[in-house]
Amino acid sequence: MLQSVLLILGLSALAPWVHRLVGRGSGWLFGAAAAGLCGYFVSRAGLVLSGGSVEQGWTWIEALGAGISFRLDGLSLVFALLVTGVGALILVYTGAYMRDHPRLGSFYSTLLLFMASMLGLVLADNVVSLFVFWELTSVSSFLLIGFERQRESARRAAMQALLVTGLGGMALLGGLVMLAMAAGSWELREIVEAGDAVRAHPLYLPAFALVTLGAFTKSAQFPFHFWLPNAMEAPTPVSAYLHSSTMVKAGVYLLARLAPALGGTEVWLNTLAWVGGGTFVLGALLATRELEMKRILAYTTVSGLGALVMMLGIGTEEAALAMGAFLITHALYKGSLFLVAGAVDYSAGEKKVDRLGGLGRAMPLTAVFAALAALSMAGVPPMIGFIAKELVLESTLHDPGLRLGVVLAAVGAALTVTAAGIVGVGPFIGRARETPRKARDPGIAILLGPGLLAALGLLCGVAPALFTDGLVSGVASSTLGEPVSKHLHLWHGFTPALAVSAAALAAGVVLWLLATPWRRALAPIKSLARFGPERGYTAGLGVLNVTASALTEVIQNGRLRRYSAVVIVFTGILVGAALVELGALRGITGIGEVYALDAALCAMIVVGAMAATRAKGRLGAVAALGIVGYGVTVIYVLYGAPDLALTLVSVETLTVILFVLVLYHLPRFAIYTNKAARARDLVIAVVFGAIMTLVTLVAADTQIAPTISGWFVENSVPKGKGHNIVNVILVDFRALDTLGEITALSVSALGVYALLKLRPATSGGNEA
Amino acid sequence: MNSIILRTTARLILPLLLLFSILLLLLGHNQPGGGFAGGLLAAAAYALYAMAYDGPSARRLLRVSPGALLGLGLAIALLSGLVGVFMGQEFLRSAWTEADLPLVGHVKLGTPMLFDLGVYFTVVGVTLMMIFAMREE
Numbered sequence: 064m065l066q067s068v069l070l071i072l073g074l075s076a077l078a079p080w081v082h083r084l085v086g087r088g089s090g091w092l093f094g095a096a097a098a099g100l101c102g103y104f105v106s107r108a109g110l111v112l113s114g115g116s117v118e119q120g121w122t123w124i125e126a127l128g129a130g131i132s133f134r135l136d137g138l139s140l141v142f143a144l145l146v147t148g149v150g151a152l153i154l155v156y157t158g159a160y161m162r163d164h165p166r167l168g169s170f171y172s173t174l175l176l177f178m179a180s181m182l183g184l185v186l187a188d189n190v191v192s193l194f195v196f197w198e199l200t201s202v203s204s205f206l207l208i209g210f211e212r213q214r215e216s217a218r219r220a221a222m223q224a225l226l227v228t229g230l231g232g233m234a235l236l237g238g239l240v241m242l243a244m245a246a247g248s249w250e251l252r253e254i255v256e257a258g259d260a261v262r263a264h265p266l267y268l269p270a271f272a273l274v275t276l277g278a279f280t281k282s283a284q285f286p287f288h289f290w291l292p293n294a295m296e297a298p299t300p301v302s303a304y305l306h307s308s309t310m311v312k313a314g315v316y317l318l319a320r321l322a323p324a325l326g327g328t329e330v331w332l333n334t335l336a337w338v339g340g341g342t343f344v345l346g347a348l349l350a351t352r353e354l355e356m357k358r359i360l361a362y363t364t365v366s367g368l369g370a371l372v373m374m375l376g377i378g379t380e381e382a383a384l385a386m387g388a389f390l391i392t393h394a395l396y397k398g399s400l401f402l403v404a405g406a407v408d409y410s411a412g413e414k415k416v417d418r419l420g421g422l423g424r425a426m427p428l429t430a431v432f433a434a435l436a437a438l439s440m441a442g443v444p445p446m447i448g449f450i451a452k453e454l455v456l457e458s459t460l461h462d463p464g465l466r467l468g469v470v471l472a473a474v475g476a477a478l479t480v481t482a483a484g485i486v487g488v489g490p491f492i493g494r495a496r497e498t499p500r501k502a503r504d505p506g507i508a509i510l511l512g513p514g515l516l517a518a519l520g521l522l523c524g525v526a527p528a529l530f531t532d533g534l535v536s537g538v539a540s541s542t543l544g545e546p547v548s549k550h551l552h553l554w555h556g557f558t559p560a561l562a563v564s565a566a567a568l569a570a571g572v573v574l575w576l577l578a579t580p581w582r583r584a585l586a587p588i589k590s591l592a593r594f595g596p597e598r599g600y601t602a603g604l605g606v607l608n609v610t611a612s613a614l615t616e617v618i619q620n621g622r623l624r625r626y627s628a629v630v631i632v633f634t635g636i637l638v639g640a641a642l643v644e645l646g647a648l649r650g651i652t653g654i655g656e657v658y659a660l661d662a663a664l665c666a667m668i669v670v671g672a673m674a675a676t677r678a679k680g681r682l683g684a685v686a687a688l689g690i691v692g693y694g695v696t697v698i699y700v701l702y703g704a705p706d707l708a709l710t711l712v713s714v715e716t717l718t719v720i721l722f723v724l725v726l727y728h729l730p731r732f733a734i735y736t737n738k739a740a741r742a743r744d745l746v747i748a749v750v751f752g753a754i755m756t757l758v759t760l761v762a763a764d765t766q767i768a769p770t771i772s773g774w775f776v777e778n779s780v781p782k783g784k785g786h787n788i789v790n791v792i793l794v795d796f797r798a799l800d801t802l803g804e805i806t807a808l809s810v811s812a813l814g815v816y817a818l819l820k821l822r823p824a825t826s827g828g829n830e831a
Numbered sequence: 832m833n834s835i836i837l838r839t840t841a842r843l844i845l846p847l848l849l850l851f852s853i854l855l856l857l858l859g860h861n862q863p864g865g866g867f868a869g870g871l872l873a874a875a876a877y878a879l880y881a882m883a884y885d886g887p888s889a890r891r892l893l894r895v896s897p898g899a900l901l902g903l904g905l906a907i908a909l910l911s912g913l914v915g916v917f918m919g920q921e922f923l924r925s926a927w928t929e930a931d932l933p934l935v936g937h938v939k940l941g942t943p944m945l946f947d948l949g950v951y952f953t954v955v956g957v958t959l960m961m962i963f964a965m966r967e968e
Contacts, residue, residue, distance in 0.1 A: 816961070
């Protein structure tokens with residue numbers, strides 16, 4: 064499993080070169096790789112669906128419990144199949160759809176990066192790895208939405224998606240940490256097993272709130288749904304792949320994965336069922352007033368995600384099965400319809416449904432696939448959509464606490480039928496309309512995806528025993544935390560659900576026939592948008608900018624004296640408070656014996672420091688500081704630290720050189736402060752000095768843990784093979800610290816270089 | 832600075848300082864010294880030269896850019912750490928070997944020395960990058 068993620072990551076890194084080498088056929092090549100992985104997961108299906116699981120794990124740092132672990136169970140399997148299977152079709156589709164795009168290579172690269180992160184996300188069994196992959200999907204989504212980077216709207220949509228899902232990601236991180244604390248484990252499997260302990264833990268509520276926030280932003284639940292329709296700025300393969308079948312379902316995946324741990328409580332039921340139900344209806348309603356095919360589909364995706372979340376909230380076995388069935392259904396028909404929308408745009412050059420009509424004659428194959436997908440979306444037998452819709456309706460009907468839920472589900476289903484008609488049937492029937500390009504069926508690379516997905520929707524519905532049963536039961540088992548095995552049937556008998564379903568279908572069809580007046584009736588919604596959540600997003604962004612500039616004005620005003628004063632004062636307060644709080648001052652036993660040489664050196668250092676503050680010119684100040692530095696060096700020598708002394712001498716020398724170099728370039732020496740400011744600085748300096756002196760005295764007399772220096776002395780020669788203990792510590796025992804330090808040094812050098820050399824042209828033209 | 836005394840001194844002292852800095856680096860494991868001190872000294876040598884003559888001639892004398900030295904140093908340090916990983920141990924776990932070298936005799940060679948070499952180059956790169964940038968301001 065890890066290999067599969069690494070393989071795609073590697074492919075992602077090489078994609079631009081592979082594409083340049085292979086040329087036109089590269090889409091098929093990448094698609095074949097993804098299909099191969101899909102085959103691997105299919106081969107594991109038998110084992111997983113019979114109740115087993117595939118597990119892999121590596122420990123990285125044992126002491127920290129840090130590692131990576133993967134686990135394939137029913138839920139993961141369905142997602143892994145979607146990610147690799149749909150991914151393969153998308154890659155093939157891309158090869159034709161974006162054939163002449165100049166940056167096709169880097170598009171493949173980003174798409175594969177997403178595939179790897181999404182696969183990692185659904186396979187991860189460790190909370191930290193899951194989070195890392197989660198964020199990676201957000202980043203790759205950002206890159207893909209903004210792929211047409213020269214377009215401002217694309218950039219804005221990308222930023223919006225990143226900010227909304229990134230905000231959720233932050234919340235999720237907090238929630239996952241709390242969850243891990245409550246369960247006492249970082250492994251998802253163990254967290255799920257500790258479900259009772261988690262629900263009884265005082266951290267349950269905050270963990271639930273934060274995890275849900277993360278899932279809701281990712282899966283575009285109201286009120287965070289607005290980023291998803293805007294994300295349609297992305298090229299169509301991205302919309303079909305990320306923003307319908309895979310990434311947006313990550314939130315649903317997470318909730319399903321954690322349902323055995325977090326679910327089953329009042330707050331879970333109420334939050335998920337109502338937010339999900341509300342999103343289900345709202346999304347479908349907003350979909351029916353849109354004109355652009357992709358935007359209609361985006362809103363129905365919002366709606367579909369709402370239905371999934373609602374089912375998770377209800378949490379009965381029936382609801383879990385409904386969730387599983389609808390998950391698969393939605394991926395199949397939505398992926399297919401997006402690809403059809405892309406095909407229509409590709410072939411006819413038109414995106415708006417009110418300017419499309421009668422395409423069925425020019426694009427017969429496309430029309431058939433679109434119709435199949437739309438039938439599945441509308442929940443018409445014998446498509447799998449029918450099974451899913453029946454299950455959804457039944458799980459709301461069977462819950463006595465959900466009377467309103469039935470209404471929501473029924474209205475949502477009806478509106479979905481309308482949207483399916485508008486986008487999947489309308490463009491292909493009726494009077495033929497003039498299109499910018501002459502429409503005809505596109506080639507196999509483009510039709511393969513929608514065709515296969517739509518056909519699967521039919522096959523899954525007609526013969527559920529083939530693999531639908533297994534997959535749906537697998538998802539339900541993971542969601543419920545106990546084995547479920549259920550056979551699905553197209554025909555349920557004359558049940559209340561069937562009646563509701565039929566009524567919804569009829570209402571939906573009627574509404575579709577009246578689509579134009581309906582759209583006009585919905586027009587007032589537009590004026591409501593003023594109060595909508597997207598408005599809140601814009602306002603929030605504005606507040607953020609204003610706050611950021613105000614804060615920068617205060618803490619980054621460019622006056623070095625202010626910076627150091629702030630740092631020193633706050634450090635002083637914290638350290639001083641800690642000293643008092645811990646009662647550490649009582650532990651001071653005295654300063655010990657004072658030798659004449661030490662006293663003389665100290666006096667020299669103090670005089671040097673005072674002279675530096677009183678200096679009337681820069682050269683004098685530098686020389687005075689030099690006295691301080693070399694004085695400290697001599698102390699190091701006296702107390703047996705030749706290494707420190709050696710380094711300090713070099714540093715002091717270089718400091719003088721640096722001063723000399725910049726001396727010429729500085730403005731004339733002047734005193735900018737008045738007496739009051741100097742007095743204030745004096746107080747700060749004296750108080751801070753006193754605190755540091757106390758800290759030193761306390762530190763000399765306090766022993767919290769056994770000292771490690773003895774270990775260093777004993778092991779320096781046998782383990783580090785060196786007699787210079789300081790050096791052995793630096794390059795061996797604590798080499799990681801040193802590596803960090805030299806990295807920090809390098810970064811600061813680059814910073815200095817950038818400040819000196821790369822000044823923006825606007826800051827004045829006096830540079831050499 | 833246009834001083835014939837400084838220039839002559841700088842030219843004569845530069846190789847000596849560099850030799851001494853290498854000595855510090857090599858002896859560092861057993862006696863005072865090491866990559867930090869050695870690197871600073873080497874950088875000081877070039878800085879002195881840059882002051883006596885000018886930035887460009889010091890750059891010419893260095894042949895490679897300080898930025899490259901910096902990257903080289905970091906890469907060496909990182910790679911020396913990876914040796915442990917490839918031997919199935921943790922990152923930065925040291926590995927030692929012994930060898931008889933001509934002229935030098937019997938010595939112990941290990942990845943910590945390589946790491947120190949990385950530190951040395953990084954410090955030279957960092958310091959000279961800043962000094963040259965300021966010198967040319």
